[in-house]
Amino acid sequence: MKISYNWIRKFTNFRITPNELCSLLISIGFETSIVSNKRSWTNIVSAKIIDISKHPNANKLFLCKVTDGNKEYSVICGAKNIAIGQIVPFAKIGATLKDIKVKKNKIRGLDSNGIICSAEELELEVSSKGILILNTDTNLGEPLENIFDKNDTIFEIEVMTNRGDCLSHLGIAREISAKLQKKIFLPALKVFSVPRVIQSSITIEVKSDLCLRYIGSFITDVKIKTSPNWLMCALQKNGLKSINNVVDITNYVMLELGQPLHVFDASKLCSNKIIIRNAIDNEKIFALDDKEYILDTEMLVTSDLQKPIAISGIIGGKYSSVDNKTTTVFIESGIFDANSIRKTSKKLHLSTDSSYRFERKLDWNMSKFAMLRAISLIIDIAGGNLKILKDIKNIKYKKTQIILEIDKIFKVLGYTIEIDEIKKILIFLGIDIQLKGNIFFCTVPSWRNDIKFDVDLIEEIVRIKGYDTVPYVKNNKYSTYIVNNAFIPTIIEKLRIKLSELGFSEVLNYTFVEIRDLEKFDLKYYYKILNPVSKENEVLRPSLLLGLYKNLLLNIGHGSETVTLFEYGKIFNKFGERKAFAMIMYGRVWQEWCFWTEKKIDSVYDFYFGCGVVRKILQLSNKFIITKNSSIKKYFRSEQTAAITYNGKNVGQFGILNPFIIDKMKYDIFYFEILTNEIEENYTEEIVFYKTYSKFPIVKRDISIVADKTLKFEKIESIFKNIVDTNNILKTYSLFSIYILNKSKLCYSFRLSYGSNSKTLTDKEVTEDMNMLLKKLDKELKVKLRK
């Protein structure tokens, strides 16, 4: 909301600069910034018309002479309302009007050295006929922005949703005066008499509970004209355009006092009866914004006997609008149900300055005062006679009363504020107080609909006193409490560290995915958003695969040779909301690297390297077991996948992505995903018990054995394992090479470590033990030493 510095100073007397005022407003809860007035004209000045003659070559054009006090200019002008002696806005060569530069121009053979402007050209009015005529006491040569702004400062203020009372200059002035402890001055009202009701005049009937109060007035003999400069200027500064004097006045009163008003041309109504009622289903209204709205029974309308003339509190109808021929007007000032206005505005996708204020609840008393203010201004500016003023109260209004204990203030804030100070703050906020013992009996003013409880008053006290004055003690009581379900995702933190050390990057993807993409990977969705941002964000991800796969493509596209990513987050599958952890790997394990010894180090993330990473991270718990994948997801290549169990329960799968599904790539893509709910809940660190190790040297032997391709590696391994478990000198074995000998045979190379806890082993002892192993392999599996 835009607020003018000069305008608020009419309500309260303060002597602080706009910058100080800006900080003051922020300190009491209004996010405020100073906006430079965007409508700053250049090279447009006030000038006097000193001569008018007919254009020799055109019937409808005039040749005018104007002066800015220093120099005379000859201008061609086509407006009918020009006259000698008028002071007008004059755009010199080089000025900009509606984004068009004013240039020296020849019109029908004569030079025109500028433009005499209309209000429309100056963007002051929506549409205007003829030139804008300035007040006769305007100095010549005065830049237009000075005439219209008078060194004003405009603030942009964000008003909290519960402070509907602050959506006006008066409202903001009230806040400032509360902080500065100054008095508020309301605008003076004209004294006028309301004549007795005439028989044939308009009657008003309120037929709906959604209208809480309705004030209507009827003014005859008004003259619709262009608004005076000051009024036009006030609206312009607040971002509104001038329409005509009467409509401008209602808008002015809204900006001034916060009460939206609406004015109708009474002669255009079909009846003398105004009814405020709920709309009928499918009732239509063609509104001032040139759109037709279809209404329903939950919406409130102002209507004559035939049809609605306004959607109450939101927008008026086009056909009853005030125009240049209007002489009799009907003005409404209401208090409508805030929720109903909000719902209607939402349903119709129509938010107006008026609905914005009604939604935030208005001041019960202000509706009357604003009406009187508007009538005063109309009689002043547009003339006319007030014929009727009716005030219908549909409910009995009661001011809110709150009991505030002084002890409670201390309990909430933690420190004491002097009672006298509290009193002063409350009084300047307009709150009536009576102090009895330790209790304040407070009556909240009609504009503060947001104050309902004692804590609201406590907030007011500390807000006005200043949040920055709240003392705080460093290192106060930092006690620890135990929360029943508190847990720390330690295993996830460990995974993060392990993987980032291995060169993986953590990513975070949107929870939303596109159905089309899911189908590609044969994934089903279980949750569809009813109001998605877009089709690409329609369903909740049932797996982390899509996001990671997209990230992979993006980074390969940007030239990455290696992409290793992981993500931890929520997925939404048939069991509901679940936590998941996933990794994707692609490309070289590290960039190609040749040492000067010309040893080449190179490897890619194929199935075996990927498995190595999996093995590395699964070391976190011995409850993890890699097993045969018995329900292979379609996106895995069926011969290169495995499953993972935790505590015997299946938690996920990994493997190479199916090349028939994914885009064409240079290397395989390795993917791993597990659900972590169970793991996180049951994860405990396993305690390690120390085992003594041998103090004697270790003997290493490498052997290569030849086995049938069909023979499972697990069987070979079990023999090694068996010996390690039972034998006292074979300590460890490790596979370091697998080599394809021919179509039917594979060659495995193992490194064996022998040692004894009691002595240094002899060559003979080691050889004997190794022979025993080889014999066993040969006997049980027909696996022989490679010769």
Add this chain to the structure above:
Amino acid sequence: MDIVNINELIGNIELFVNKICGKIKKSDIKELRILKTKCFGKNGIITNFSKSLPQYNVSDRKKFGLQLNKAKKILEDAIVKRIEKSKSVYRDSEPHHEKLSYSKDFCFPFPKGSLHPIIQTIQDIIAIFKSLGFAVVDGPELETDWYNFEALNIPEDHPSRDVQDTFYLNENGIKKLLRTHTSPGQIHIMEKQLPPIKIIVPGRVYRNETSDASHSSIFYQIEGLEISENITFMDLKAVLVEFINRFFMSELNLRFRPSYFQFTEPSAEVDIQCNFCKGKGCKICKNLGWMEVLGCGMVHPNVLKSVNYDFQKYIGYAFGIGVERITMLKHNINDIRLFYENDLRFLKQF
């Protein structure tokens, strides 16, 4: 052989020794090796002299041999001494000989991994609050209207629901929504236990809005809540000042300013002085000199009522931190969308 010859020879040896000793003093390891060979090698001068010994008479032999041994010892000592001395020089100069570089790119390029900046921020925040005695709790992202709005004193027709445009879905015919803030976490905990409570709830939240440089339909929040019988507004301020100073690792200028949230009263927002311009006003803080980092307040009695707490007895505060926002402030990131693009050129910087 006459005596002159012997004396001449001895003189030659002395000359040779002096000459070699002079060379030794200037030699490096390689050159020493050559000199050593020149003296004591198979065809070394000293070796050859020794070989020639038998051809002299006994007295000459004795005289010459003595001299030779003396020369041998002088040379050997000189070489040993030089080696010792040059060893330190050798150690330093060896890499130079091998043309080594100290550039980090000269070593094997193990790949660099990274944790997501958002996650790093969350970890930092968790660490700070844990040290202040807070427990970490998790809450669901799929919520009901009750937890996300009603219980937090946000009735259905309240205008502030406009601000939090919500994603709705159906779960087995039940209307659900994606939480718009982490505040439902408060309700879950309070429903389960009585005070004292001192928790933080980090997590992902959702808003139905179009993404731009400063808005994202998905972002992270950290909710904080402390409830007991004697928590005050002062305590809230103390905890938050402590947190902000620790998080930004400096004593920043802070501003507490009144604000409005349904679930707190009094409510406040906390601004920090802009890190980049030190309050003078710059592009990043939109010329305000201040940047908003979190919202907070004293828990509204209606919230305590909704979980059947005795709202006369218990009191507490709550706060909510926007993780993206303070991560952006800390690392000078100007577009929130960077966090969810997952470009390695961005991620690997952290």
